[in-house]
Amino acid sequence: MPDCVKCGAYTKYKKGLCSSCYAKKKGGGNVYVVESTRQNDTKQLYTGITRADPSVRFKQHEKSIGGNKTWVGRGTAVKFIGSRWSDNPETAEKTVKKYTAEQKLSFAANSKKTKKKNQF
Numbered sequence: 001m002p003d004c005v006k007c008g009a010y011t012k013y014k015k016g017l018c019s020s021c022y023a024k025k026k027g028g029g030n031v032y033v034v035e036s037t038r039q040n041d042t043k044q045l046y047t048g049i050t051r052a053d054p055s056v057r058f059k060q061h062e063k064s065i066g067g068n069k070t071w072v073g074r075g076t077a078v079k080f081i082g083s084r085w086s087d088n089p090e091t092a093e094k095t096v097k098k099y100t101a102e103q104k105l106s107f108a109a110n111s112k113k114t115k116k117k118n119q120f
């Protein structure tokens with residue numbers, strides 16, 4: 001069983017880092033929520049991570065509309081709901097993805113209350 005090269009904890013990657021050392025190495029980022037309008041006109045929430053400015057990531061999503069490559073791109077419109085800062089966005093994203101639509105909206109809505117980094 002391979003061990004983390006940094007702390008010795010279990011990792012599935014040979015000569016690699018465990019998930020917590022990996023997250024620390026990569027640093028924090030933003031977990032964001034967008035609303036996607038699908039081909040059948042229903043609206044669905046999409047949760048993602050970005051280490052760039054969320055507005056930059058959102059513009060990429062907007063540009064992807066009409067393309068066929070991503071889930072958001074296969075929709076007909078996308079609307080930015082909000083984003084929150086996390087020291088470990090991969091874990092935070094997993095948590096948020098399990099949320100109900102209502103919980104996702106309130107998670108994202110909280111982002112509007114503070115201007116700067118909003119710890120999740």
Ligand SMILES: [Zn+2]
Pocket residue numbers: 004005006007008009017018019020021022
């Ligand atoms: Zn480690």
